[in-house]
Amino acid sequence: MNESKTNINWYPGHMAKAKRQMQDDMKIIDVVVELVDARIPASSKNPDIDSLASGKSRVILLNKADMADPDVTAMWKSEYEKKGFVVAAVDARKSNGLKIVNDCILAACKEKIERDRKRGILNRPLRAMIVGIPNVGKSTFINSFAGKAVAKTGNKPGVTKGRQWIRLNKQVELLDTPGILWPKFESREIGLRIAWIGSINDQILVTTDNAEQLLVYIANTYPGMISAYYGIEEETGDSAVPGAELLLRIANKRGCLRKGGEPDLERAANMVTDDFRSVRIGRISLERPVKE
Ligand code: G4P
Numbered sequence: 001m002n003e004s005k006t007n008i009n010w011y012p013g014h015m016a017k018a019k020r021q022m023q024d025d026m027k028i029i030d031v032v033v034e035l036v037d038a039r040i041p042a043s044s045k046n047p048d049i050d051s052l053a054s055g056k057s058r059v060i061l062l063n064k065a066d067m068a069d070p071d072v073t074a075m076w077k078s079e080y081e082k083k084g085f086v087v088a089a090v091d092a093r094k095s096n097g098l099k100i101v102n103d104c105i106l107a108a109c110k111e112k113i114e115r116d117r118k119r120g121i122l123n124r125p126l127r128a129m130i131v132g133i134p135n136v137g138k139s140t141f142i143n144s145f146a147g148k149a150v151a152k153t154g155n156k157p158g159v160t161k162g163r164q165w166i167r168l169n170k171q172v173e174l175l176d177t178p179g180i181l182w183p184k185f186e187s188r189e190i191g192l193r194i195a196w197i198g199s200i201n202d203q204i205l206v207t208t209d210n211a212e213q214l215l216v217y218i219a220n221t222y223p224g225m226i227s228a229y230y231g232i233e234e235e236t237g238d239s240a241v242p243g244a245e246l247l248l249r250i251a252n253k254r255g256c257l258r259k260g261g262e263p264d265l266e267r268a269a270n271m272v273t274d275d276f277r278s279v280r281i282g283r284i285s286l287e288r289p290v291k292e
Contacts, residue, residue: 015182022052022179025129025163029175030112031057031105035132035141038068038089039197040286041076043190044133046181053131057108058085061101063137065089069222072285079289092137098145098168101128105172126172127165131179135199138178142166145174193286198277211269212243214276218284219246229281230254247272 026032032053037044041062060080065073073089080087086108088100106113109126116124130138146166164176183199185191196214219226219234227234232249235241251257251268258264275281 018180018182019048019052022131022181025175025177025179026052026056028163029056029127029129031059031108031126031128032179033059033061033101033105033128033130033174035061035063035092035130035136035138037136037197037199038062038065038073038076039284040193041080042287042289043193044136044183044197044199046133046184048184049131049181057105057112059101059104059108059128060085060087061104062087062089063092063132063141066091067279067283069283069285072288075289092140092144095144097141101141101145102168102172123170125167125170127175128172129175129179131181133181133183133199135197138180142174142176142178146176196273196276196286198273208244208247208265208269211272212247214243215246215250215272216240216243217286218276218281222282222284225282225284226250229275 032049034045034049034053041060062068062073062076070089077087077089086104088104090097090100105126105128112126116122130141132138145168165173166176167173183190183194185194192210192213195210215226219236219240223236224234226232226246230250230253232246232253234246247265247268248263250272251263251265254268254271256264256268256271276284
């Protein structure tokens with residue numbers, strides 16, 4: 001991948017506006033529920049959230065866990081728990097999400113609930129906000145809650161005009177608009193992983209080069225998965241073949257050919273990317289916690 005392409009300055013105007021909005025929203029909430037993509041739990045986090053949400057209770061949801069390698073997701077869960085977050089692996093499209101999130105919010109706000117109780121403050125609902133980078137599943141989550149919620153509540157004194165709350169139960173209210181964070185393209189690897197999962201514009205970033213690197217990653221991390229799915233030879237270890245060769249073999253095997261019979265590598269690259277994103281190749285995690 002071209003280095004300059006990974007350093008995209010993401011819509012600076014939108015970014016600044018979203019950040020200001022989030023700073024405002026932070027004033028009226030108790031707990032931040034941060035959605036990350038379970039396949040890239042570190043690369044889909046924006047480090048700014050730590051300062052934006054300072055002083056707030058924190059929950060991390062490893063969303064799209066159905067697409068990730070369950071063993072690696074378990075490693076991430078304990079990694080973030082070690083850092084003091086309340087964490088759950090979820091699939092935002094599933095109906096059990098509401099209970100999971102509710103339990104996480106109550107666990108994250110345990111001390112606050114206790115403090116309120118001692119001060120005689122009872123029945124004051126906890127207010128939560130969902131945040132995350134684009135495409136991580138925020139709207140899916142909020143929509144499934146809005147469908148099941150006990151009631152929608154309107155504006156309240158001290159609440160930013162236009163803000164709506166979804167009342168999950170007596171204890172928890174959720175802001176119905178998510179906070180949008182932008183991914184940080186801090187390294188070439190982060191840019192590449194974000195491109196692989198497709199949360200940024202493909203016109204910029206789907207290339208044969210990216211698909212080749214994805215194939216190499218999968219071949220190294222999940223040996224045998226590519227050969228099992230595409231029915232091609234996939235040597236590993238010292239005799240591992242380069243990504244370009246893997247892509248070529250896939251193009252030939254799947255009949256991705258141009259008119260004259262030449263392999264059509266662009267078509268094969270799009271197919272591989274699509275197969276990965278649709279979890280047809282298998283449940284694949286793209287990063288693991290760094291061993292200390
Ligand atoms: P956002 O608000 O954070 O930008 O993300 P959004 O909810 O729009 O979700 C982005 C895509 O991810 C949607 O797919 C959505 O269905 C899918 N998605 C969200 N959560 C999960 C999950 O836990 N597991 C899986 N497998 N997919 C999830 P889409 O193809 O863009 O839209 P649609 O065709 O599903 O409506």
